[in-house]
Amino acid sequence: MNILILGAGQVGASLAEALVSEANDITLIDMNPEPLGQLADRLDVRTVVGNAAFPSVLRDAGIESADLLVAVTQSDQSNLVACKVAHSQFGVPTRIARLRSPDFLDPVLLSTDNFAVDFALCPEQEISDYIAKLIEYPEALQVVEFADGRVTMVGVRAYDGGLLVGKPIRAMREHLPAGVDARIAAIFRDTRAIDPDGDTVIRAGDEVFLLAASDHIRTVLKELRRMQKPVRRLMIAGAGNVGSRVARRLENSYEVKVVESRAQRASLVAGWLDHAVVLAGEATDETLLQREDIAGMDMFLALTNDDENNIMAASLAKRLGCRRVLALINREAYADMVQGGPIDIGLSPAQVSIGSLLTHVRQADVARVHSLRRGAAEALELVVRGDRRSSRVVGRRIDELPEIRGASIAAVVRAGLVIIPHHDTMIEAGDHVVVFCTRKRHIAAVEKLFRPVNSLFSFA
Template identity: 25%
Template sequence: MNIIILGAGKVGSYLTEDLADEGYDILVIDRDKEVLDKLLASNDVMGIVGDGRDPEVLLDANVGSCDLFIAITLSDDVNLIASTIAKKLGAKNIIIRLREAKYINQREIIEDITSASRIINPEMIAAKDIQRALKYSHALNVEGFFDDQAIMMELVISKDSVLAGAKIMDLNAYSYDYHTLIGIVNNKGKVVIPHGSYVLEEGEKIYIIGAKEGVDRFYKKEVVDRIEIRNVLIIGAGAISTHLTELLLDRGFEVTVVDIDRKRAELISEKFSDAIVINADGSDPDVLEEVRVESFDAMVCLTGMDEENILISLLGEKYGIEKIIAKVNRTKLLKMTGILDIDTTFTPKRVASDVINRIIRSKENARGQSITSLYRLEDDQVEVIEFAAIEHSDILNKKLKDLKIREDTLIACIKHEELDGRMEVASGESMISLGDRVLVITTNHSFQTIDDIVE
């Protein structure tokens, strides 16, 4: 696959390194020669110095023959103009990074103009990930599917869990109460798609998947000593903080934002009247004591400096805050110092790169329009694939119990597009109809169409 990346900033550079490791043919365009040379020196990719809005630059890059054009500079205007020209010149697929509300709110118009495969907002993606981490404080990982109608959550089976020592087949009634399935089990690194005879053990990592409401109820039942987070302190009032504050307020959280920059503090205060906004230095212990930091259930450190976020996190630990999340772009800094558990941090550029990589993998693996999205979990041992049920499929309108589904595969959820998008957790009685979207979990890496799920 030939990929052109416009923009060699933090996200563009991380994405380039990520995709180069995957073996793709990559060309990077950036106006800053010094930044571009640094990226080229450490990666086996090509580069052109120039303005992505200049048709001559895009012609030099042979954009008309590329499989994917990714516009990911810091400027929405540059990304939009460059993508429009790239499409006119023949780029097959386009991904655009847009952040400004005036564009995001007109997503359909932008997609129509550019024929974009995907419009991404890294800050919004990061905010959603943080919001999930706060809601499910004991979950190791949470992924959303079908526009978050379905949720997959990774948990560890505790000693007192009903699941410990039970066979999957004996838990059918228990699982049915929550409309969930156990889709993946990781026992000390050995990953399996469990079936009825599988006996669950204490300490195993499991992935529960189902309708959002059912997974919520399962989580509350399974994690008895969970932290109920309602009161959140956010240090830093940048773009991620803005999205996160909105998400949290919409879900009934109490939010306090602290930022040393008066203008940023005023902007977020004007936007969210229900949030408490304080113009002060969130890294100052005296300020933290004044805001009664020990009274918060969670702290999210989102300043523009890694070192500052680490320092504030350490102060939060000292005050006994149960849940601390820190934005850290230079993850090597954490690994070298060993200051914080890496699981308490997140990297926006990596979040955006993961989303784009997922889109690329789904397109590369697809035949026709069958695969619409592809996720990889557990060090790429498991694939979670969204299929579209297309014409001439052999599995249409048949009960799942009558199909000879592969042992390494589980049909988890079905979204019935013809029934107003109703989402169903799959059972033996379920049937797949033309146009449905189907979520499949498998350890097989060769699936190309939905018919590959049967032997």
């Protein structure tokens, strides 16, 4: 596929990195040559310096032969204009835009007759939804859903004394109540992926991805984690676009305090919120945090636009007694470095957003994609199409499918029923199949396996 990515920021760079190894031709456009040069040095991509909304720049980038345009620059206006130009002047089949302002998220405005955006991504909304899930599961490092919320996958850290720690995975079934089934989709040990089977022994400190029907996931979590008290009180550092949206999302269900360093912004956001308390001050001010009872907070969310400030504020909140802290961190190297230390969760906005983008880019019939472990792994929800003659998977047992190292079928959803599959589970047309990939270079092989083929060929 020939893909144009407009904007070489965190989202554009993460998307290019995710797609470049999958036989795609990627061209990146940005006005700043520095990030383009850095990406060209480590990825097999073409780069063009210029304004991505200009037809002449798009033409130089080869838009005439593009199959997909993804506009993720920092400017909503540039992204909209680029999609309009790509549709009306160059006939690009699919156009995706990142839009921060809710004013632009109007179906009529985005329709083919106007800005011609096929899919609009709002990063702040994605992050807000994601954080809400993490608060719902305070034990989790990552929470993602599939099949319209019927299936939940949770990443947790196994702890000393957990029921399964020191035991083989097959022992999990002995502890689960009748009618409750689950799958350990992957284990990461010292940053290395382990393909689990029934004999794999879980160790304390392992990062374990559990998958189950959403109604059963809390029961399953008890096997690996001490269940923490539900979150009631939380503090948010930063009242910018992300912080204010998260506060608005949570204020009716939790006791929320927001700390904002800019007095004028604090006053403005206070007028938008109904129940949350907004404080003008620095989140790195020890006196302020103690005065506002940081030790009594269940969770602290550092959501400013400054990575270093978020790291410092979250670390301070943890030292002062806050039970769990999260820091929004744009730089991937920082997120890898701090998580697991004083900071419980280092959250990359780009990795939260990229799943939605990949859902619309993957070449198989993909209903949902989630980027996991800051891009190191991926989980896909694929819709099975065709029949036994036109499909490589329909009418076949899982143990009859070709083995793809690093990829495993973790769940099957059939007519609303969640099935935790075993080797003899048969795949049927219409199934939604959740596949966990610990090795991203094999995603193209997974997509190919699930894509319908020419019905003239038989796979009997």
